[in-house]
Amino acid sequence: MSNSIIEVSNLSVEYTRNGKKIRAVAGVDIQLAPGEILGLVGESGCGKSTLGKTIVGILKGAEGEVLFNGKSVEKIGRGRRDPHFLNLQMIFQDPYGSLNPRRKIGEQIADGPMIAGVSKSDALKKAQSLLERVGLPANAVDRFPHQFSGGQRQRIAIARALAISPTAIIADEPISALDTSSQAAVANLLVNLVEEFNMGMIFISHDLSIVRRISDRVAVMYLGKIVETGKTEDIWNSPSHPYTKALIAAIPHADGQSFVPLDLPGDVPNPAFPPSGCRFHPRCPVAQSQCSSVEPLKVSLKDGREVSCVLQEAGTMPKAITF
Ligand SMILES: Nc1ncnc2c1ncn2[C@@H]1O[C@H](COP(=O)(O)OP(=O)(O)OP(=O)(O)O)[C@@H](O)[C@H]1O
Numbered sequence: 281m282s283n284s285i286i287e288v289s290n291l292s293v294e295y296t297r298n299g300k301k302i303r304a305v306a307g308v309d310i311q312l313a314p315g316e317i318l319g320l321v322g323e324s325g326c327g328k329s330t331l332g333k334t335i336v337g338i339l340k341g342a343e344g345e346v347l348f349n350g351k352s353v354e355k356i357g358r359g360r361r362d363p364h365f366l367n368l369q370m371i372f373q374d375p376y377g378s379l380n381p382r383r384k385i386g387e388q389i390a391d392g393p394m395i396a397g398v399s400k401s402d403a404l405k406k407a408q409s410l411l412e413r414v415g416l417p418a419n420a421v422d423r424f425p426h427q428f429s430g431g432q433r434q435r436i437a438i439a440r441a442l443a444i445s446p447t448a449i450i451a452d453e454p455i456s457a458l459d460t461s462s463q464a465a466v467a468n469l470l471v472n473l474v475e476e477f478n479m480g481m482i483f484i485s486h487d488l489s490i491v492r493r494i495s496d497r498v499a500v501m502y503l504g505k506i507v508e509t510g511k512t513e514d515i516w517n518s519p520s521h522p523y524t525k526a527l528i529a530a531i532p533h534a535d536g537q538s539f540v541p542l543d544l545p546g547d548v549p550n551p552a553f554p555p556s557g558c559r560f561h562p563r564c565p566v567a568q569s570q571c572s573s574v575e576p577l578k579v580s581l582k583d584g585r586e587v588s589c590v591l592q593e594a595g596t597m598p599k600a601i602t603f
């Protein structure tokens with residue numbers, strides 16, 4: 281019996297573009313425990329948003345399974361009226377796009393509580409107190425999204441997502457569209473609220489320094505697959521998968537001065553034509569001949585990490601790799 285609030289098993293999601301099938305998510309397993317922050321990282325186009333949207337049920341028709349509190353997300357009502365659905369919320373990168381420009385802020389935040397059976401006046405009071413909690417004036421309830429800055433709008437989107445005290449939240453690049461000065465403030469707010477409400481959160485980001493600061497665990501994604509998961513400090517102190525090693529090596533160092541760019545040969549391959557065997561092999565500095573034909577199995581390390589690499593399976597992973 282698992283105590284996960286989110287349990288993703290062998291999930292695959294396909295798009296069709298110009299008659300070609302793109303397997304944007306290709307057999308992913310991840311779990312989220314109550315109150316846990318899981319950072320989901322990987323280069324642009326690797327499938328992070330597709331995975332997030334499938335988990336909350338915005339994208340349907342996936343293969344495999346997503347369980348939310350033990351219930352299949354596929355079966356949860358799409359009409360936002362199912363209380364199960366309300367308990368699983370998503371915050372998007374673009375807070376303007378996710379708010380309705382023509383409706384007052386207060387009404388938009390009050391929607392969730394009203395669906396859950398709260399009276400309109402109580403729901404509006406709740407909206408006011410949430411707006412204050414996210415650092416906005418209570419009279420913001422009567423204003424419209426365009427009257428706020430990007431950072432403020434993201435605070436509004438957070439207030440709306442929290443209005444019915446969800447048990448889990450998927451935050452897809454929630455701070456990357458904000459100016460640098462509001463990024464840290466909004467990230468801190470989100471983390472404080474996640475703790476206060478005892479929610480679990482999947483935090484999708486390509487900014488590894490923020491992921492390191494806030495996540496309990498990290499999942500590293502490459503071209504539709506999770507190549508490594510583990511506790512944040514283990515991943516940072518001793519990344520195992522060659523791709524994780526490359527990502528960590530590319531992070532600016534603590535002195536803020538030295539910066540090693542992600543220096544892998546080639547670009548992320550087109551997911552319509554994924555490489556055979558291990559999808560990372562054409563860019564991997566330590567690839568062996570079997571890597572182009574053998575799909576790596578997931579190996580569990582002593583510290584609880586899971587790594588998908590044949591070198592890990594064979595016990596021949598070099599400690600350090602030069603990129
Ligand atoms: N609606 C769609 N139709 C067709 N292909 C899509 C669609 N949405 C995404 N894709 C493709 O699926 C793959 C994964 O996209 P996704 O947006 O999930 O990546 P991502 O990791 O979130 O990238 P980013 O960091 O840029 O946000 C990409 O190759 C993308 O081009």
Ligand SMILES: [Mg+2]
Nearest residue numbers: 328329330452
């Ligand atoms: Mg994305």
